[in-house]
Amino acid sequence: xxxxxxxxxxxxxxxxxxxxxxxxxxxxxxxxxVIIPFSSGSASDVIARIVLERMSASVGQRFVVDNRPxxxxxxxxxxxxxxxxxxxxxxxxxxxxxxxxxxxxPKLAYDPEKDFDPISLYASMPNVVTVSARLPVNTLPxxxxxxxxxxNVPYSSVGNGSSQHLAGVFFTQLTGTQMQHxxxxxxxxxxxxxxxxxxxxxxxxxxxxxxxxxxGHARPLAVASNKRLPALxxxxxxxxxxxxxxxxxxxxxxxxxxxxxxxVIDRLNREIIAATADPAVRARLTDFGAEPLASTPEEFGRxxxxxxxxxxxxxxxxxxxxx
Numbered sequence: 001x002x003x004x005x006x007x008x009x010x011x012x013x014x015x016x017x018x019x020x021x022x023x024x025x026x027x028x029x030x031x032x033x034v035i036i037p038f039s040s041g042s043a044s045d046v047i048a049r050i051v052l053e054r055m056s057a058s059v060g061q062r063f064v065v066d067n068r069p070x071x072x073x074x075x076x077x078x079x080x081x082x083x084x085x086x087x088x089x090x091x092x093x094x095x096x097x098x099x100x101x102x103x104x105x106p107k108l109a110y111d112p113e114k115d116f117d118p119i120s121l122y123a124s125m126p127n128v129v130t131v132s133a134r135l136p137v138n139t140l141p142x143x144x145x146x147x148x149x150x151x152n153v154p155y156s157s158v159g160n161g162s163s164q165h166l167a168g169v170f171f172t173q174l175t176g177t178q179m180q181h182x183x184x185x186x187x188x189x190x191x192x193x194x195x196x197x198x199x200x201x202x203x204x205x206x207x208x209x210x211x212x213x214x215x216g217h218a219r220p221l222a223v224a225s226n227k228r229l230p231a232l233x234x235x236x237x238x239x240x241x242x243x244x245x246x247x248x249x250x251x252x253x254x255x256x257x258x259x260x261x262x263x264v265i266d267r268l269n270r271e272i273i274a275a276t277a278d279p280a281v282r283a284r285l286t287d288f289g290a291e292p293l294a295s296t297p298e299e300f301g302r303x304x305x306x307x308x309x310x311x312x313x314x315x316x317x318x319x320x321x322x323x
Contacts, residue, residue, distance in 0.1 A: 027087055027263070027264050027267055028059060028061045028087065028088065029061070030061060030088065031061055031062040031063070031064050031088075032061060032062070032063045032064065032087065032088050032089075032090060033064050033066050033088060033089050033090070034048070034052060034063050034064065034065055034066065034089075034090045034091070034092060034254070035066045035067075035068050035076045035077075035079055035080045035089065035090070035091040035092065036048055036065055036066070036067050036068070036076065036091075036092045037068050037069060037070075037073035037074070037075065037076025037077050037091065037092065037094075037097055038067065038069050038073060038076075038092075038094075039067060039069040040065075040067045042069075043125065043205050043207045043208065043250075043288070043289075044092065044094055044250070044252060045065070045067065046207075046288060047122075047123050047125070047252060047285055047288060047290050048065070048092050048122075048252065049065060050281060050284050050285060050288075051122050051123070051272065051275045051276065051281065051285075052065065054274075054275035054278055054280075054281050055271045055272065055275050058271055058274060058275070059271060063090075072096050072097070072100070072101055072159065072161055072162070073094060073096045073097035073101065074097060074101055074108070074109070076091060076097075077091055077093075077097040077098075077101075077110060078109050078110055079091075080116075080255075080257060081109075081110045081115045081116065081257060081258075082257075083257050084257070085117075085256065085257040085258060085259035085260040085261075086260070086264075087256065087260055087261065087264035087265075087268070089256075089257065090119070090254050090255070090256050090268070091116075091254070091255055091256075092252060092253075092254060093112075093116065093118075093252070093253050093254065093255040093304075094250060094251065094252050094253075095163050095249070095250050095251050095252075095307065095311075096161070096162065096163065096250075097112070098112040098116075098255070098304055098307075099112065099304065099307045099308050099311050100161050100162075100163070100166065100311055100315070101161070102308065103308065103311050103312040103315045103316075104161050104315060104320065104321070112304060112308070113301070113304060113305060113308070114258065115257070115258050116255040116256065116257065116258055117255060117256045117257070117258055117259070117260050117265055117297065118253065118255050118297045118298075118300035118301045118304065119253065119254045119255055119256060119265055119268045119269050119272065119297055119300065120253055120254060120268070120269045120272040120273065120294055120295050120296070120297065120300055121251060121252070121253040121293040121294065121295045121299075121300050121303065122252055122253055122254065122272050122275070122276050122292070122293055122294065123251070123252045123276070123285055123290040123291060123292055123293055124225075124249045124250070124251040124252070124290065124291045124293055125205045125206065125207075125249055125250045125251070125252075125289055125290045125291070126223050126224050126225035126229065126247070126248065126249040126291070127163060127164055127167040127203045127204060127205060127223075127224045127248045127249060127250070128203075128204055128205070128206050128209065128220050128222070128223055128224070128229070128232065128235070128289075129143070129171070129201075129203055129220070129221045129222045129223075129224065129238070130194070130201070130202045130203075130204055130209045130212075130213065130218050130219065130220050130221065131143060131200055131201050131202075131218065131219050131221060132194050132195060132196070132197040132200040132201075132217070132218055132219075133195075133216060133217050133218055133219055134196075134197035134200065135197065135200040135201070135219075137219075137221070138219065138221075139221060139241060140221045140222045140236075140238065140241035140242055140243055141241070141242050143201070143221055144175045144177060144242075144243075147172075147175070147177045147178070147179055147201075148177055151178070152178060152179065152180040153179050153180065153200070153201060154179065154180040154181075154182045154198075154199045154200070154201070155168045155179050155180070155181060155182065155199065155201040155202055155203060156182050156183075156184055156190045156193065156194060156199045156201070156202045156204070157181065157182075157183055157184070157190075157202070157203065157204070158183070158184055158185075158187060158190065158204075158208065159183045159184070159185065160181075160183050160320075161320065162183075163205075163248060163249065163250040164202070164203050164204050164205065165181055165183065165203075165320075166248065166311060166314060166315070166320070167203035167224055167248035168181060168201075168203045169181075169314060169315075169318040169320060170246065170248055170314050171203060171243070171246060171248075172318075173314065173317060173318065174243055174245060174246055175243060179201070182199050187208045190202065190204075190208065191208065191209060191211060191212050191218075194209065194212055194217075194218055195212050195215075195217040195218060202218075203224070203248070205250060205289065206229065206231060206232070206288075206289030207288060207289055210231075210289070220232055220235045221235070221241065222235065222236055222237060222238045222240070222241040222243070222246075223235055223236070223237050223238065224237075224238050224246050224247055224248040224249065225237055225238075225247055225249060225291075226239065226247060229289060229291075230286045231286065231287060231288075231289045232289075251293070251303075251307075253293075253295075253300055254268065254272065255300075256268070265297055266297075269296065269297060272294060273294040276292040276293065276294045277292075277294070
């Protein structure tokens with residue numbers, strides 16, 4: 001009786017594994033929903049769509065964007081966490097939802113490292129230290145001196161806990177200065193106040209200040225990256241400008257609900273790598289101020305863990321809270 005049961009159990013297990021293997025090999029056989037936990041038209045939304053368009057053309061199935069903006073990316077990420085781990089619901093994972101939100105809120109409803117299977121990074125957008133053309137500074141050292149001489153110089157970001165907010169916090173920690181954070185909900189108002197000089201400094205993703213820079217109303221002083229941006233070839237890195245170790249970027253990748261079959265993860269990983277290697281895709285990302293990236297799932301997972309340690313320390317040191 002026991003032997004017969006074991007034989008039937010093993011047979012069932014083999015059939016289960018085989019059937020799932022066949023499904024993974026055929027994947028995808030229908031459109032894939034990709035939750036983007038930010039608003040349509042945002043920088044993160046635009047660069048995700050660039051990659052997903054290429055993936056749709058490659059696999060012959062649509063990767064359909066579902067924008068779920070709210071709470072710094074938390075709401076959309078929770079929706080993805082609760083989805084079936086069948087490869088047909090993915091989520092764009094970014095520095096905010098996968099790192100900063102957890103560091104800001106230990107009681108977050110999901111664990112970025114336990115509730116998702118990493119697939120691959122696909123882009124990074126370094127913050128650009130930008131000042132109003134009305135501000136009498138032309139270099140990063142001059143900005144540092146100006147901030148030291150003038151108490152609580154305001155700087156703008158797109159919200160509390162955003163990569164831009166934390167870029168400002170990190171800058172003050174490295175330079176031993178103090179600045180006043182001014183969060184905005186609308187980037188057009190942020191840009192208007194930057195131009196007018198009302199909030200004369202912004203640690204910002206390039207698309208959010210590019211119009212002001214092109215119009216001569218704002219001045220980029222440095223890129224918070226270890227290499228220059230092709231879109232701003234004459235702007236030095238922070239290290240070149242004298243602030244070593246100052247690297248701050250919003251990065252983006254795709255993750256799946258935990259338990260997604262590994263062959264599905266591998267197929268998606270190959271498609272992301274192919275998309276970010278495509279010269280046309282790379283050109284569009286670069287023109288938008290993003291650096292195309294790719295990684296193995298394991299590399300992405302380790303990257304998330306490393307970023308978690310880095311930004312948790314910065315947030316703790318800066319006494320940053322959700323309020």
